[in-house]
Amino acid sequence: MLLTDARVRAAYAEGAGIYRILPTAVAIPENQDDVVALVHQARESHLALIPRGAGSGMPGGNVGNGVIVDLSAGFSDLVIDPHRRTARAGASVSWAEVNDAAKPYGLRLPPDPSSGAFATSGGMVATNAAGPRTVRYGSIRSWVEAVEVVEADGTVRLVKRGAENGGKFALTAACRRLIADRFPKTRKNSSGYALDRFAESGGEIDLLIGSEGTLAIITQVHWRLDPIPPDVAGAALGFADLESMADAVPHLVSLQPSALELLDESLLQFVPDAPKVACLLLVEVERETAAAARGVVDDAVRGLKQAVTHVETAVNRAGLEQLWSVRREASPALSRLPPTQRSLQLVEDGCVPLNALGAYVAGLRAVADRRGIPVAIFGHAGDGHVHVNALPDTTRDGWRDALRGLFDDVTDLLIRLHGVPSGEHGVGRLRAGILERFYGPEVMQLFRDVKRAYDPLSILNPGVIIPATDWSPVAALKVGAGAAVIPEDIATRLREVERSAAWATPKLELAH
Ligand SMILES: Cc1cc2nc3c(=O)[nH]c(=O)nc-3n(C[C@H](O)[C@H](O)[C@H](O)COP(=O)(O)OP(=O)(O)OC[C@H]3O[C@@H](n4cnc5c(N)ncnc54)[C@H](O)[C@@H]3O)c2cc1C
Known part of the structure; x- marks a missing residue:
């Protein structure tokens, strides 16, 4: 069941992001029983398991020197229930597959990671992924009804939202006060266990979402879906300086856009035909009617007449696609x-x-x-x-x-x-060593308590969220003279996957 061939291990040594770490072995489970068997094997032989979807995660939570558990293929069941507006998706099912299946019913999963073509349901839940539309519809967290998991002792459970049960971990009143005091008040957060959300909802599901493969292995996700709004309009607004852009943002947010994206000149310089401005805001507005959507865009433009140096508007989805092409071209250019x-x-x-x-x-x-x-x-x-x-x-x-x-x-x-x-990307290995500086030692201790409650033997993704003792953000880089040596043809193919964002490629193919 464990693949230890040197070429296979090399094919799994990199994800998106900066690291190259050769795993000890790779496992490709075909079903839940295989995952349970792997967990038992890991407990007996003190192996670390590194759950993995498409490998597109940035901060190194999908690489490591234990056993990579590739969940990108074996869990591909997908059932849409248009009446209940839900989707039941295996861990391998990508955001795009959920949306393609939901679209004929006029439904969608609203948060839209740019990596939706390949990001798996398991990976999105594990990182609490998000996207441009999160400004209006929240992150992935808001759309998860239930997760089916294999726990670190091999138990299989369905954890539902609304089941107000702290599971293996409970908070005292003093802990709640600490959390309220120490958690930063940003609109988005994928930095450590979401104790603030857990304190609010009382649901264990809020601990599991965003836990980056460190508390349990996700085998299935029950998604809540939403009707696709009928009409859309948008604008590209250019600014001559950073201050006027930053001043414009609260005004635009107050109009409830479905997306409000920033492209700075440091990025625009790499996109041919991009407007020559210091920064560009891309606005998308979704409403029940075309007139309503256009009305909001008109208000936005009118309100910022003095501040903007460049304006283009779009009155339908095709026009908007055109405006947003500058955003789509940016990442591949980089x-x-x-x-x-x-x-x-x-x-x-x-x-x-x-x-x-x-x-x-x-x-x-x-x-x-x-x-x-x-x-x-x-x-x-x-x-x-x-x-x-x-x-x-x-x-x-x-x-x-x-x-x-x-x-x-x-x-x-x-x-x-x-x-x-x-x-939205998560802590991974990259940021594990700085979490304590953001939350303080007491909250960090709570993070350790959560980890111990769910995974006392630390077999699930050790070194992720809770830092390894020899943590360094720039160790094990995939670039430079110190990079781990892997066969050159595989290194070239991994680089090509990165350049072309071909993360859906089955990684075993890279070894053959
Ligand atoms: C070009 C590009 C654009 C991107 N754009 C966005 C974006 O707009 N928004 C965004 O949020 N992210 C974005 N990302 C990052 C990435 O796509 C997301 O983090 C995504 O959710 C990862 O999914 P994955 O299937 O690739 O997971 P992986 O990278 O394989 O894993 C990510 C983490 O989740 C854990 N994990 C994966 N599957 C499971 C499972 N079944 N059970 C338990 N744990 C699991 C892993 O252990 C790891 O810690 C982008 C990445 C790229 C390369």
């Missing part, structure tokens, strides 16, 4: 850059309170200048959530130290602005 500007996701997911958005982007630019590492900045402006790709020259001496400096400076900046290090 991933194709040469080693002198290698795009690395190191500080890629910080989220701050909305009123700190301008200060965060300005701070990012300053820190990047100081460390001599160019950055490309974009993100979900309406949620104060900013993606940053670091673009170091990996052919120059000292780039790794500069990268570490950038990581530390951005961490300081986020703490100063009361932000969180991850809005």
